[in-house]
Amino acid sequence: MTVKSDLEIAQETAISPITAIASKLGLSDDDYETYGKYKAKISLGVLTKNKENGKLILVTAITPTPAGEGKTTTSVGLADGLSKIGKKTVVALREPSLGPVFGVKGGAAGGGYAQVVPMEDINLHFTGDLHAVTAANNLLSAMIDNHIHQGNALNIDPKRITWRRCMDMNDRALRSLICGIGAPSNGRMREDGFDITAASEVMAILCLASGYEDLKQRFGKIIIGYTYDKKPVCASQLGAQGAMAALCREAIKPNLVQTLEGTPAIIHGGPFANIAHGCNSVTATKMALKLSDYVVTEAGFGADLGAEKFLDIKCRAAGIKPDAVVIVATVRALKMHGGVKKKELAAPDAESVKRGLPNLMRHVRNITEVFGLPAVVAINRFKDDTDEELKVIEDGCRDAGVCAVLNDAWAKGGEGARDLAEKVVELCERKSELNYVYSLDMSIEEKINAVVKKIYGGEKVVFSAEAKEKLKLFAEQGVGTLPVCVAKTQYSFSDDQKKYGAPEGFTVTVRNLKLSAGAAFIVALTGDIMTMPGLPPVPSAEKIDINDDGVISGLF
Numbered sequence: 146m147t148v149k150s151d152l153e154i155a156q157e158t159a160i161s162p163i164t165a166i167a168s169k170l171g172l173s174d175d176d177y178e179t180y181g182k183y184k185a186k187i188s189l190g191v192l193t194k195n196k197e198n199g200k201l202i203l204v205t206a207i208t209p210t211p212a213g214e215g216k217t218t219t220s221v222g223l224a225d226g227l228s229k230i231g232k233k234t235v236v237a238l239r240e241p242s243l244g245p246v247f248g249v250k251g252g253a254a255g256g257g258y259a260q261v262v263p264m265e266d267i268n269l270h271f272t273g274d275l276h277a278v279t280a281a282n283n284l285l286s287a288m289i290d291n292h293i294h295q296g297n298a299l300n301i302d303p304k305r306i307t308w309r310r311c312m313d314m315n316d317r318a319l320r321s322l323i324c325g326i327g328a329p330s331n332g333r334m335r336e337d338g339f340d341i342t343a344a345s346e347v348m349a350i351l352c353l354a355s356g357y358e359d360l361k362q363r364f365g366k367i368i369i370g371y372t373y374d375k376k377p378v379c380a381s382q383l384g385a386q387g388a389m390a391a392l393c394r395e396a397i398k399p400n401l402v403q404t405l406e407g408t409p410a411i412i413h414g415g416p417f418a419n420i421a422h423g424c425n426s427v428t429a430t431k432m433a434l435k436l437s438d439y440v441v442t443e444a445g446f447g448a449d450l451g452a453e454k455f456l457d458i459k460c461r462a463a464g465i466k467p468d469a470v471v472i473v474a475t476v477r478a479l480k481m482h483g484g485v486k487k488k489e490l491a492a493p494d495a496e497s498v499k500r501g502l503p504n505l506m507r508h509v510r511n512i513t514e515v516f517g518l519p520a521v522v523a524i525n526r527f528k529d530d531t532d533e534e535l536k537v538i539e540d541g542c543r544d545a546g547v548c549a550v551l552n553d554a555w556a557k558g559g560e561g562a563r564d565l566a567e568k569v570v571e572l573c574e575r576k577s578e579l580n581y582v583y584s585l586d587m588s589i590e591e592k593i594n595a596v597v598k599k600i601y602g603g604e605k606v607v608f609s610a611e612a613k614e615k616l617k618l619f620a621e622q623g624v625g626t627l628p629v630c631v632a633k634t635q636y637s638f639s640d641d642q643k644k645y646g647a648p649e650g651f652t653v654t655v656r657n658l659k660l661s662a663g664a665a666f667i668v669a670l671t672g673d674i675m676t677m678p679g680l681p682p683v684p685s686a687e688k689i690d691i692n693d694d695g696v697i698s699g700l701f
Contacts, residue, residue: 222259222554226562257555277396306370317679352414418445469572503647615658
């Protein structure tokens with residue numbers, strides 16, 4: 146039997162006009178504006194609706210592997226499952242970046258019969274939000290170089306400019322470059338480089354801002370570099386914040402689409418989880434809570450990255466907390482954590498699942514014991530999984546005091562997630578208090594140590610000489626009360642991506658620190674984190690095509 150691709154399933158499914166989806170949420174004509182037949186932007190005025198917030202469900206996962214965990218598929222399937230059992234539900238997700246779409250992953254809108262649609266639009270240009278972020282970022286870059294060219298009244302040291310240009314594409318050739326080459330009219334020659342748009346502080350700010358005024362104020366606080374006497378220079382000193390906010394006038398509004406089964410989906414923002422906080426916008430989540438009784442949202446990568454930042458950064462900023470947490474696991478991924486190579490994953494091997502189980506258990510412990518939140522493990526089922534392998538996970542979860550539920554949303558849509566939905570509703574009724582990993586009055590060093598020891602299972606943190614200089618500088622600037630955003634590999638609890646499973650006793654090295662003053666957090670850089678990824682030997686872009694009727698193929 147031929148297995149249909151995600152794109153084929155999406156293209157063959159009849160979906161409702163976006164006006165019908167808006168009607169499900171009780172939106173009036175003044176509450177949204179359509180972008181074609183199947184997309185819309187929701188007005189920020191919806192945030193003022195006088196309605197009690199719904200229940201918030203966070204979907205996270207074990208440490209990612211090349212085998213895949215299906216976190217977005219589980220999120221979409223769970224939302225459809227909740228709709229199946231009669232709950233008014235919205236799924237709130239991040240926007241895909243073109244980098245992964247054309248690089249390794251292909252489409253990023255769920256999979257199988259648990260997808261958000263229109264899949265092609267969401268994965269490509271969507272409503273232009275990422276382009277607006279790119280334009281705002283690069284406007285600031287242009288204004289920096291223009292200021293220096295026009296006399297440099299702010300005394301900016303070109304060698305201490307920290308702001309980089311960006312584009313939403315994997316292009317390793319742009320990581321480091323020299324700009325201003327040629328005639329004097331081309332500007333001052335200096336080192337520069339590009340980040341991918343999802344790694345831009347503009348994206349992080351868009352996802353944390355509460356409205357236009359807050360957006361503008363945050364843009365103004367961006368530190369673009371330092372003067373010759375090492376004083377910070379902000380975007381507001383260049384007068385850039387108003388124009389940057391104007392470019393993001395439409396981008397700040399969340400996007401409304403739907404799942405294959407007609408569950409409303411709000412998709413907005415997409416900061417990376419290993420360099421920023423890795424979840425959709427505060428505005429989108431708060432809006433979804435006003436429009437439904439249950440909101441399913443996800444955080445990027447494993448719970449040590451996305452969920453930790455969702456809870457310690459986003460929840461703090463937004464004044465929200467999850468009522469329940471879903472931790473996605475797969476037999477295949479646990480086999481990899483147990484030492485099995487990717488090409489051998491199809492062979493039954495319950496013992497390797499057992500060896501990989503400590504990775505899942507550490508994530509469970511972090512959510513339930515460190516953060517104090519009720520959790521359920523969703524076993525995202527694959528066709529090669531054996532009953533014996535599944536039982537290993539179920540038994541391990543039972544011994545740890547957490548329930549494990551099989552999730553078959555990829556093959557069956559909402560019906561395949563019905564049991565998971567029932568369990569989540571049950572968990573949402575439990576009383577819980579969110580415990581943060583650290584308090585804001587702790588020093589920057591203490592906060593990073595708390596994350597490494599409590600969440601990662603590490604023994605200690607070592608700061609490089611450059612990082613120590615930044616600690617001293619930040620102390621002088623009085624920004625030590627900000628939360629920390631640890632940038633590390635997504636493939637391990639440690640800062641070494643080759644350490645699978647649940648390593649212990651390791652040291653995390655902070656090689657540098659970066660103040661994201663507009664986003665209001667301090668980034669701790671560990672390992673070799675790339676802010677501009679490169680394309681793989683065979684990029685997904687090679688498989689993507691379009692025919693004479695405008696129908697796209699090969700997206701996933």
